[in-house]
Amino acid sequence: MLSRVADAIYWMSRYVERAENVARFVDVNLHLALDFPEGGAQWEPLVATTGDSEMFAKRYGEASRDNVLQFLTFDRESPNSIISCLALARENARSVREIISSEMWEQVNYAYLMVMDAAKSRMALESSHDFFTQVKQASHLFVGTTYLTMSHTESWHFARMGRLLERADKTSRILDVKYFLLLPQPTDVGTTLDALHWGALLRSASAFEMYRKRHGGITPSKVVEFIMLDRKFPRSVRYCLNKAERSLHAITGASLGTWTNGAERELGRLNAELSYAETKEILARGLHEYIDDLQQRLNFVSQSVFDVFFAMKPVEPEEPQQERRSLPPLATSRS
Amino acid sequence: MHFDSYDTAGFFDEMFDAQARPRPETALLAGKLDALSPTELRARQIAAERALLTRGITFSVYGDAAGTEKIFPFDIIPRVIPGSDWQHIERGLKQRVHALNLFIADIYGERRIVRAGIVPESLVASAASYLPACTGMKPPKGIFCHVVGTDLVRDRDGQFYVLEDNLRCPSGVSYVLENRQVMKRTFPQVFERLRVRPVDIYPSKLLETLQNVSPTASPTVVVLTPGVHNSAYFEHSFLAQQMGVELVEGRDLVVRDGRVHMRTTRGFQRVDVIYRRIDDSFLDPKVFRPDSMLGVPGLMDVYRAGRVALANAPGTGIADDKVVYCYVPKMIEYYLGEKAILPNVPTYRCEDPKERAYVLENIADLVVKAANESGGYGMLVGPQASADAREDFKKRIEARPREYIAQPMLGLSRVPTIVDDAVEGRHVDLRPYVLYGDDIFVLPGGLTRVALRRGSCVVNSSQGGGSKDTWVLADTETPPNPSGGQSQSQSHIKINGSGA
Numbered sequence: 001m002l003s004r005v006a007d008a009i010y011w012m013s014r015y016v017e018r019a020e021n022v023a024r025f026v027d028v029n030l031h032l033a034l035d036f037p038e039g040g041a042q043w044e045p046l047v048a049t050t051g052d053s054e055m056f057a058k059r060y061g062e063a064s065r066d067n068v069l070q071f072l073t074f075d076r077e078s079p080n081s082i083i084s085c086l087a088l089a090r091e092n093a094r095s096v097r098e099i100i101s102s103e104m105w106e107q108v109n110y111a112y113l114m115v116m117d118a119a120k121s122r123m124a125l126e127s128s129h130d131f132f133t134q135v136k137q138a139s140h141l142f143v144g145t146t147y148l149t150m151s152h153t154e155s156w157h158f159a160r161m162g163r164l165l166e167r168a169d170k171t172s173r174i175l176d177v178k179y180f181l182l183l184p185q186p187t188d189v190g191t192t193l194d195a196l197h198w199g200a201l202l203r204s205a206s207a208f209e210m211y212r213k214r215h216g217g218i219t220p221s222k223v224v225e226f227i228m229l230d231r232k233f234p235r236s237v238r239y240c241l242n243k244a245e246r247s248l249h250a251i252t253g254a255s256l257g258t259w260t261n262g263a264e265r266e267l268g269r270l271n272a273e274l275s276y277a278e279t280k281e282i283l284a285r286g287l288h289e290y291i292d293d294l295q296q297r298l299n300f301v302s303q304s305v306f307d308v309f310f311a312m313k314p315v316e317p318e319e320p321q322q323e324r325r326s327l328p329p330l331a332t333s334r335s
Numbered sequence: 336m337h338f339d340s341y342d343t344a345g346f347f348d349e350m351f352d353a354q355a356r357p358r359p360e361t362a363l364l365a366g367k368l369d370a371l372s373p374t375e376l377r378a379r380q381i382a383a384e385r386a387l388l389t390r391g392i393t394f395s396v397y398g399d400a401a402g403t404e405k406i407f408p409f410d411i412i413p414r415v416i417p418g419s420d421w422q423h424i425e426r427g428l429k430q431r432v433h434a435l436n437l438f439i440a441d442i443y444g445e446r447r448i449v450r451a452g453i454v455p456e457s458l459v460a461s462a463a464s465y466l467p468a469c470t471g472m473k474p475p476k477g478i479f480c481h482v483v484g485t486d487l488v489r490d491r492d493g494q495f496y497v498l499e500d501n502l503r504c505p506s507g508v509s510y511v512l513e514n515r516q517v518m519k520r521t522f523p524q525v526f527e528r529l530r531v532r533p534v535d536i537y538p539s540k541l542l543e544t545l546q547n548v549s550p551t552a553s554p555t556v557v558v559l560t561p562g563v564h565n566s567a568y569f570e571h572s573f574l575a576q577q578m579g580v581e582l583v584e585g586r587d588l589v590v591r592d593g594r595v596h597m598r599t600t601r602g603f604q605r606v607d608v609i610y611r612r613i614d615d616s617f618l619d620p621k622v623f624r625p626d627s628m629l630g631v632p633g634l635m636d637v638y639r640a641g642r643v644a645l646a647n648a649p650g651t652g653i654a655d656d657k658v659v660y661c662y663v664p665k666m667i668e669y670y671l672g673e674k675a676i677l678p679n680v681p682t683y684r685c686e687d688p689k690e691r692a693y694v695l696e697n698i699a700d701l702v703v704k705a706a707n708e709s710g711g712y713g714m715l716v717g718p719q720a721s722a723d724a725r726e727d728f729k730k731r732i733e734a735r736p737r738e739y740i741a742q743p744m745l746g747l748s749r750v751p752t753i754v755d756d757a758v759e760g761r762h763v764d765l766r767p768y769v770l771y772g773d774d775i776f777v778l779p780g781g782l783t784r785v786a787l788r789r790g791s792c793v794v795n796s797s798q799g800g801g802s803k804d805t806w807v808l809a810d811t812e813t814p815p816n817p818s819g820g821q822s823q824s825q826s827h828i829k830i831n832g833s834g835a
Contacts, residue, residue: 003598004587095563098576106389154600251600309600 001154005099007310008092009155010162012100013146015089016108017163019082020139021170022072025049027132028204032196033065043068045177049170050080069128074119082135083119086112101149104142111138157247161305164247168240169298174204175227176291179220198223205235224287225279237294238274245271251309263304270297337376337758338369338751347493347748348760349414360417360529360808367525368412373756376411380753383411383517392513392569407510408801411521414750414763414783415529418810421779424487424495427677428767429775430667432483435500435654436771437670439479443469443650453669454662461737462659463707464503464652466615468622472639474648475548481646482541482610483769484508484782487677489748496680496745498764499660502651504612507782508537508768509570510802512577515780518804530809532779537768538577544772545578545608548644554607556580557597559588561613561629571612585613590633595643608644615649657706657740658684681743685736694732694741698725701741703732716793718744747792750803752785762786764794765805779807 029046044063047056050072059077060067075081090112097105114134118124124131143163150156178201198218202208207226210233215222230236245267249256252264259265282290343351350361357365368376387406416424441448442465448454459465484505486498515534519526545556560571562584575582587597588606596603611618617627619634637643653659661682664675683690683701694701698717705713715728732739749760767781783803784794794800 001600002581002583002587003600004584005581006600091563094568097569097572098582102390158600 001099003310005096006155006158007306008096009099010158010305010310012089012092012096012108013159013162014166015085015092016111016139016142017166018080018170019085019089019111020136021167021174022050022080022082022085023132023135023139024206025174025204026069026072027129027136028200030128030132031203032200046072049173049177051173052078052080066125069125073124073131074115083115086115096155099155101145103145103149107138107142107145111135111142114138154251157250158309161244161247161251164240164244165298165302165305167235168237168244169295171205171227171235171240172237172291172294174201175224176288178204179224179287202226207233207235221279221283224282228282229274229277229279238271241267241271241274248305261304261308263301263308266297266301266304270294270301337371337373338365341751341758342760343749345491346746346760346762347489347491349489349748349750349763358415358417361415363528364413364415364522364525367522368751368758376753376758377756379521380411383409383521386517386520387513390513392510407796408787409510409514409517410752410761410785410787410801410803411518412751412753412758413518413522413804413806414765415806415808416765418808420495421807423676424767425777425779427495427497427675428485428769428777430671430673430676431485431497431500431663432480432769432771432775434667434670435483435502435663436478436480438666439502439648439651439654440473440477441670442653443472448666448669451669453665454659458658458662459653462653462656463738464615464656466623466650466653468635469648469650472648472650475550475641475644478548478771479648479651480654481544481548481648481771483771484766485769487765487767488680488745489765491746493748495677495765497660497663497677498680499657500654500663501766502647502654503614504567504647505766505768506567506570506612507766507784507802508778509573511768511778511780511782511805512537513573514802514804526806529806531806532809534778534780537778538574540770540772540776540778541574541610542578542580544770544776545610545644545646547772548646549607550641550644551607555605556608556610557583557588557606559583559585559609559611559613561585561617565612567612574610585617585627585629585631588631588634590631590637593637593640593642595631595634595637606643608646610646615652618645618649655707657682657704658686658737661740680745683741685732685739685741691732691736694739695729698729698741700744702744703728703739703741706738706740714793716744745792747786750783750785752787752803754787754789759789761789762792762794763803780805 025046029043043065044053046068047053047063052071055078056063056068056071060071071078071081073082076084076087078084086108090108093100093105093108118131118134146156146159150159178197195218198220199208202211202218202223205227211218211223211226214226214230214233226233227236229238231238233239245256245264248264248267252260254260254264257268259268338351341351341355343353343355350357350365352358371379384406387409392406438448438454442459446456446459449456449459480502482505484501484507486501487495488498489495511534542556546554549556556578557580558571558575558578560568560582562568565571572582581597583597583606588609589596589598589603591603595606595609597606613629616623617629619630619632620627621632622635623630634643634645635649638645638649660679661684664679667673667675683694685691685694694703698715701717703715703717708714715724717725720728728739747762747764750763751758752761754761763783763785765781765783768778770776770778783805784796784800785803786792786794786799787801788799791799796802
């Protein structure tokens with residue numbers, strides 16, 4: 001498939017997932033604010049979660065509820081606001097309409113029009129829970145529609161890989177920010193437990209109910225284990241990276257356990273580590289440090305994916321035998 | 336009831352005859368429409384528009400920062416063309432496109448028609464769309480114009496005339512196919528009983544046409560688009576999807592080892608045929624506009640070497656020139672030894688001193704057009720223009736007479752069209768689509784464009800035009816008896832036409 005098309009499908013999928021994750025943690029914080037009118041909900045960390053603190057400080061100043069909500073939902077200037085993410089997802093989808101199914105196009109188009117309508121009225125911020133639920137549902141519908149209406153070929157794997165890399169990144173950021181606030185020092189582990197905050201953390205990853213079934217009582221180290229390392233929970237970092245790796249290998253045709261490019265190598269190594277990691281090791285090293293390192297490596301994977309598949313390669317004389325020319329053709333690729 | 340006050344005076348009406356009775360081929364449709372209450376008719380119109388919007392059949396509006404997309408206005412009352420009329424149109428178009436292709440080949444080749452004194456040398460050299468860089472080029476199988484959209488109009492006498500030829504990148508065929516999808520749901524019974532000829536074959540025929548000129552067996556065909564911001568992007572994407580080929584932008588293509596390749600996730604893949612929807616001047620910055628970001632550097636070298644086919648061929652635009660148009664009937668006689676089946680609209684060439692004098696004198700009664708423009712741009716409709724606009728065009732004509740032609744104001748035929756809660760006649764033209772492959776194929780249908788503003792004859796979408804589905808009927812047999820199941824509503828039709 002065309003590099004440009006692969007790029008657009010990958011990012012279309014990433015942006016829908018990003019919009020969903022922003023809706024998730026904003027929504028959970030709103031609920032916390034209701035439970036703790038006396039400042040139990042903190043808004044500044046939300047901005048930190050999307051990595052836009054500097055821009056926010058410059059444009060808004062104070063991290064009040066309204067400022068943060070506006071910044072993360074309807075601000076067209078903010079690159080990670082829900083509206084910006086869905087606009088970009090739709091732009092990407094529009095440029096590959098002949099590749100994706102018409103149902104996918106209609107769904108992403110619908111999600112965008114829904115947020116555009118919401119932006120015009122104050123209702124979205126007043127009854128915000130309904131709005132964030134709609135955003136999450138729109139994303140779930142898109143994922144389901146993609147699964148059910150698009151052939152699971154190379155393009156589908158680019159969509160899945162983009163979505164899962166994004167989810168792994170956002171899930172780990174949510175954990176990082178919350179954990180940092182709740183337990184600034186690794187030595188504090190096992191001290192005061194604010195069940196509501198931990199519950200909120202789990203809820204923002206839709207992990208509360210599944211966590212209860214798996215571990216029962218809430219303890220910080222079990223929460224870290226569930227969100228970072230659980231094998232079966234579809235939003236855990238390990239689950240996401242495991243499936244992302246499978247998609248990456250489906251695209252290149254290289255068997256799992258081998259690698260033909262930097263993205264496969266780094267992602268394989270990360271997965272091996274997560275497969276054999278123990279929570280106490282992670283906590284001993286420092287969760288923040290661990291996640292920081294994880295994110296740098298995820299950035300490296302993303303950059304490698306770009307270099308290997310999407311980058312516009314030089315036009316002029318090349319060695320006739322290119323690295324990736326030796327790959328076996330995919331039975332599923334369009335020709 | 337819709338037709339109680341329907342006015343047929345002064346123009347050829349496609350649904351009613353001069354005595355204001357439904358024509359034999361439209362009686363069934365007229366009866367069906369008449370049986371619907373205004374509310375029902377309106378509801379069907381709204382449902383059709385909604386279907387087009389959710390299917391995303393839209394065009395971008397230039398100069399709108401928010402990237403607004405609009406649907407091309409659509410009217411659910413179709414235009415019906417009986418089989419006998421269509422046979423005439425089909426023969427005429429095949430003849431015309433055949434001759435035009437021979438002309439283009441001749442102009443970039445031996446120039447026999449110039450030496451024979453039929454087409455003046457100066458006319459060719461002065462055409463803005465003439466590409467000296469294409470001299471001596473011989474495209475595969477001698478085909479230059481693979482896809483042609485020729486605009487036809489019907490005057491008061493009911494006769495079809497050729498208004499202009501579009502041999503560069505004629506657009507609109509996606510609307511023909513999508514409008515049809517919507518119409519099959521809007522009037523399924525009438526559609527079935529009238530035996531409307533299908534148009535869905537177009538994408539397969541287009542693919543065959545493109546494969547036909549490939550330099551290799553089992554070719555890779557692509558559609559080349561300027562990108563997502565082009566107003567016809569939907570159509571580019573639609574045709575690629577329907578043909579099952581890649582939609583590429585210039586930046587996806589590179590020239591290496593003397594061939595065109597596209598950049599894919601597994602390296603470079605060779606491309607054999609490019610259905611390009613970008614203008615000649617943007618194709619290759621090394622040969623044409625050096626600032627083109629849409630094209631592919633080195634493309635023309637590969638094309639010259641016969642290692643990639645381009646549809647339509649570069650240089651084809653010479654036959655789009657509105658002064659060259661005047662010579663088409665003579666071309667048909669010269670190359671084919673036949674009389675033109677479809678006549679031209681009488682046209683004054685401002686270049687000719689006598690004709691120019693006539694145009695300047697009578698500009699208030701004429702339509703003036705720029706020779707190298709399309710889409711309704713660079714045009715003056717004399718009878719409707721202000722005195723200032725007329726004076727302005729006079730100055731332009733005197734300054735650059737080669738660039739203008741003038742035609743009498745035609746009385747374009749009309750079709751009943753929904754206007755708010757009433758049905759009124761609106762002027763239409765017809766753009767059939769012609770594919771030049773192994774044989775010349777004319778799609779039985781086409782885009783009926785309608786001027787939605789009362790009295791307007793300008794049908795371009797950029798100027799307040801919309802579209803209708805075009806129903807070409809299967810044969811010339813007597814159509815189904817209208818006094819069948821629909822008899823009751825038939826008897827209600829009364830028309831206050833002039834009866835002229």
